[in-house]
Amino acid sequence: MNKFERFTPVLLVAGVGFFVLSLGAMGFLPWITMRGLKPPETLPAYTSEELRGRQVYIAEACWHCHTLFVRPVAREPERYGPPSRPEESLYDIPQLYGTRRVGPDLAREAGRRSDDWQLAHLANPRNTTPWSVMPPFPWLFKKEGNKIVPTEDGKALVAFLQSQGRAVKEEMAKADASWAASFRGGPPPLETEALKGRGAALFRRECAGCHGPNGDGNGSARPFLGPPPERLSRVKMTAAEAFRNISLGAPGSSMPHWREYGDEDRWALAFHVVRLHREEPLPAGAPQRSEALLARGRTLFQIQCAACHGNEGRGDGPAAAALKPSVPDFTVYSPNTAYAYEVMVEGIPGSAMVAFAGVSEQDRWALAHYVSSLYTGR
């Protein structure tokens, strides 16, 4: 026993020898076995902006609450996307896989959300996600005039986030598209009291940040988003149309899909969105609806709007197919007259809908009345 109780064997065997053994066998050996890996062709090296964003991600310790790898277990492939592969992180030194998950995994973040959404969320996560406990990052933004814009670090961080999962971005977009193509909606459930309560609660939890608690579109995320969040209280829509938008999101805008929630929850939300709509009076001086005005509106619509909105306003004009966000079908998604008028004056920044400055005020009202008259609810 004696020789094990002397200084030298303890120091050399346990202190140094077992260190070398463990590092060699469990650290360097796996490294050697992975030396043949090549990054997938779909994965370019980081740009200098992305690398800068990666530095911000490290400095702010984002990796202490978000993981950057998808496990093949615990429903993670359904929740996040394909499980992570070793060749995907060959550009990552140091690796940022992470060991704790307070917020969701970010390894499949590329293209999941718009840059605007990411910025609104970084400025204050409650802007987009009222239930979030993530800290705000006001120092990644600065004031420019009366606008709040991201700093270089802020932009870089978003670029880094949008690079995560690039290797499988196309694959995931295809899966998304095929889900959307096969989307049918299905028959709505009965709108019970319980479902009403659920819809209101879910709206407060997930939607109020952008759309505002009463759906007026003035949520705290609004200044960051282009196109801005829809003013749901000024749009009359069918539950089926609301359900479709909630299920598919609005690609090209910051509106994500909400398939993480089951059919029943999405229907509950859809019913709630329908209930948010409020009729509104026309502003003083605006012409009242008349047959003559509607006829004028219809004529103008054929000339000015039909290329995108379609002859009957169903959002199926020849130019519509290429547009993101897509063109609404006014027979099931109909802005109040006053809202339609405002949109023609201001356009929808960030979408293909431009301001129609050259149209006279009388004609704008004619168009607005016509558009809001198209609603059939079918």
Place this chain on the structure above:
Amino acid sequence: MNPPAGEPRPVVSGALVRAHAYVAFLGFVIPLGFALILAAKFVWPDFLGSVPWLQFGRIRVFHTNGVIYGWLSTAFLSILYYVIPKLAGRPLLSERLAWWTFWVWNLGLVLGLGAILAGQMQGIEYAEFPPLADVVFAAGFVMALVNLLGTIFASPEKQLYVSSWYFILGFAFTALNYVMANIVPTFLAPGAAGAAITGLWIHNAVGLWITPIGVGLVYFFLPVLLKRPIYSHALSLVGFWTLSFFYPLGGAHHFFFSPIPWWLQVLAVPLTVVLFAVVATVIYNWLATLKGEWKQVPGNMALRYLATGIIAYFATCTQGPFHTFFSVQKVIHFTDWVVAHAHLALLGAFTYFNLAAFTYIWPRVTGKEFYSKKLAESAYWMVTIGFYVFYFLPLTALGLVEGYLWMSPAPFAESVIQAIPFWFSRLIGGVLIYGGLCAFAYNCWMTHRAGARAPAAVLEEAEAAGVAI
């Protein structure tokens, strides 16, 4: 080497022990103060939200590094400056070197922890100090190593007591591990290879630094407090060699189901499960030493901390091997279960070992009686109730809630919303733990400043043991 006969010369420098102890106390007063802010931010995420250096992520890292290096490691130095000269039966190799170490070490801590708050950290867990701070801190570590292991090496004793083996292991392994971690996974190894090596580092930072020093301290203080020898010398030898061999091999279990090679993950399971047997020999040895003496535990505060810590150590080391079963890992990984588990080890076990040691040595290095028995009692109960009732049990339960929600079709939001009441409980527990630890530190400080003279018996014992107050 040996003190000249007939001229007793002190072997322990009280001032050195006390100076390190005060830094160690700051090492929980500050990082645990930040931990309270962290706990509050879980419930009110906009609390202090506009201050960059109080951003959640930065102070979380400050908390983990502050506790590991500022509190536990500095406290280890303090206690070892008492224990190692006593074990070696001779003064420290160089007291001057020890004071230099003190300043270099503290400079490393200030640079590293300051850089973290300033947003200048590295991206490897527990190795977040940036390069400059790494170099300074590693230099301090190596200086302490030379001094303390040198003292053991120069000891006139022919045989090394088991505690010394653990100290040698901890220092030698960790000096290498610390340097490795700040180079290989930080700058060289990409992706999955980096993860495998990071797994080794974070595993061994706890398992081959905190564990061997803490275990060595228990092997020292348990017989001292009970005034009886350790139950089995042979068993301690078995525990030591199996721990030092098997423990470092299990690091991959921190990255189960990640893209690291599958063979490595599979291999990590048995290599971790075997640790249960290893730890069982250690725990059995301690419990057998305690056997028949449990009646002493309630009345002796140092022994009470030590015994409570031993129970926590047993619990956390039983959890560990159980966690490596893939079926368990699938549920609890990434959740608050793991946070609770880590605190059971670092707070429940190793912090308690340190508090036991300080309770024992403080009268001996100050020559004073503890300032307030009441404060000492409230410290113990606040920390113990705060941790187990409000922190450990709720967060363990929360880990299961989170894990099973993630495995269900529920949206992610559910796991955050349902966590809020548990996180609130953690905040209450945090306040109690913090209050208790601050009371402990204040009690030590007041003992030093204004405590009554220690009973003659303690003073004589200290003098006989060669403590220079």
